[in-house]
Amino acid sequence: MVGAGIFGFMINPPIGLYYMQGLNTTAVHAHGALYGVYGTLGLGLMLFCLRAMKPELKWKEKPIWFAFWAINIGMLLEIVLSLLPIGLMQTYQSVNVGYWSARSPEFMQTDVMQFFRWMRMVGDTIFAVGAVVFCYFALDVMRQRPDLKTKTIPAIAEAS
Numbered sequence: 308m309v310g311a312g313i314f315g316f317m318i319n320p321p322i323g324l325y326y327m328q329g330l331n332t333t334a335v336h337a338h339g340a341l342y343g344v345y346g347t348l349g350l351g352l353m354l355f356c357l358r359a360m361k362p363e364l365k366w367k368e369k370p371i372w373f374a375f376w377a378i379n380i381g382m383l384l385e386i387v388l389s390l391l392p393i394g395l396m397q398t399y400q401s402v403n404v405g406y407w408s409a410r411s412p413e414f415m416q417t418d419v420m421q422f423f424r425w426m427r428m429v430g431d432t433i434f435a436v437g438a439v440v441f442c443y444f445a446l447d448v449m450r451q452r453p454d455l456k457t458k459t460i461p462a463i464a465e466a467s
C-alpha cells in the first residue's frame with residue numbers, strides 16, 4: 308500500500324514525472340514496492356511451505372518476531388532517513404533550477420547529500436540483521452525434528 312500505492316502515485320502524475328523521473332523518489336517507490344509486494348510475498352510463501360513441511364513442529368516465535376520487525380522497520384528507515392529526503396531535495400532542485408542540476412555531481416556531492424546517503428546505513432543494517440535472523444529461523448525449522456511433547460496436532464498428541 309505504501310511503496311506501490313502511495314509512493315507509486317507520488318511519482319506517477321505527468322507533472323510529477325516531468326520533474327522527477329529517475330530521481331531518488333523513483334528509488335523510494337522501487338524499494339518500497341518491490342520489497343513490500345514481492346519481498347513480503349516471498350517470505351510469507353516460504354513460511355507457509357515451512358509450516359506445511361513440518362505441521363507438527365512448534366515454532367520458536369521470538370526469532371521470526373524479531374526478523375519481521377527488523378526487516379520492516381529497516382525498510383522504513385531506509386526510505387524515511389535517506390532515499391525520501393534525497394529524492395525530495397532533488398525534486399526541489401529540479402523544479403527550481405532544472406532537471407540537469409538535480410542529477411549533477413555538484414548537487415549530489417554536497418555535504419548534506421553525503422550525510423543522507425550515509426544515513427542509509429541505519430536502515431540497511433537493521434534490515435540486514437533481520438534478514439540474517441530470518442535465514443537462521445528458516446534453517447532451524449528445516450533442521451529440527453518434531454518434539455513429541457510439543458506436538459500441536461491433537462490426533463498425533465493422543466497417539467503419543
Ligand code: HEM
Nearest residue numbers: 311312315316318319327328329330333336337340341344
Ligand atoms: C507491485 C507493484 C509495483 C512494483 C513492484 C513497482 C516497481 C517499480 C520499480 C522497481 C521501478 C523502477 C524502475 C527503474 O527505475 O528502472 C518502478 C518505476 C515506476 N513505477 Fe512502479 N511498481 C509498482 C507499482 C506501481 C504503481 C501502482 C504505480 C503508479 C500508480 C507505479 C508507478 C511507477 C512509475 C511512474 C515509475 C517510473 C519512475 C521513473 O521513471 O522515474 N508503480 N516501479
